[in-house]
Amino acid sequence: GAGVSQSPRYKVAKRGQDVALRCDPISGHVSLFWYQQALGQGPEFLTYFQNEAQLDKSGLPSDRFFAERPEGSVSTLKIQRTQQEDSAVYLCASSLARGDSYEQYFGPGTRLTVT
């Protein structure tokens, strides 16, 4: 079946603009994660949803970052008043259930460049 998809794949924003990044997880996957990956680094956790409930947002770097998953499927990560340090690849991942052994399936990411 289809994997995790993300859109747009590339986004260029001027500093101060708002952006919205979309994630379509694998159908039926309960858990959804957002990660931020800087160039040459490993992904860093941003936030986690179980169905529509945002259970962990401890990784969001500031109150300019906001995520939602209103119907427990598609999720949107919104960044307000973008700054240059927000430039990174934003990865979405989903897994079948909550639990440490469950493999996470990653999307291709959205590469955000803030100029």
Added chain:
Amino acid sequence: GQNIDQPTEMTATEGAIVQINCTYQTSGFNGLFWYQQHAGEAPTFLSYNVLDGLEEKGRFSSFLSRSKGYSYLLLKELQMKDSASYLCAVPGGAAGNKLTFGGGTRVLVKP
């Protein structure tokens, strides 16, 4: 907290073997994942270890020692397509299985 260390970069020759080490410090242990990530692409799952020992899966094997806080990924019969970053990660978190990743090891396979 969780801390994951792995080498930044390794170079090997096509057909050879490369071992990528990962050391971790975690509050509690719930297994360890290895992912492969080609440049500009999504990380893809390679292995999950929760018990000590070696697990072999084709050309790739993964080893875990919980007492030493140590894992390695062994890539045998290297192919050019194995040039990628290899990410070591541990799950954990009060509200789910969020992954804490190491910085990744970039492997360059030369002909």
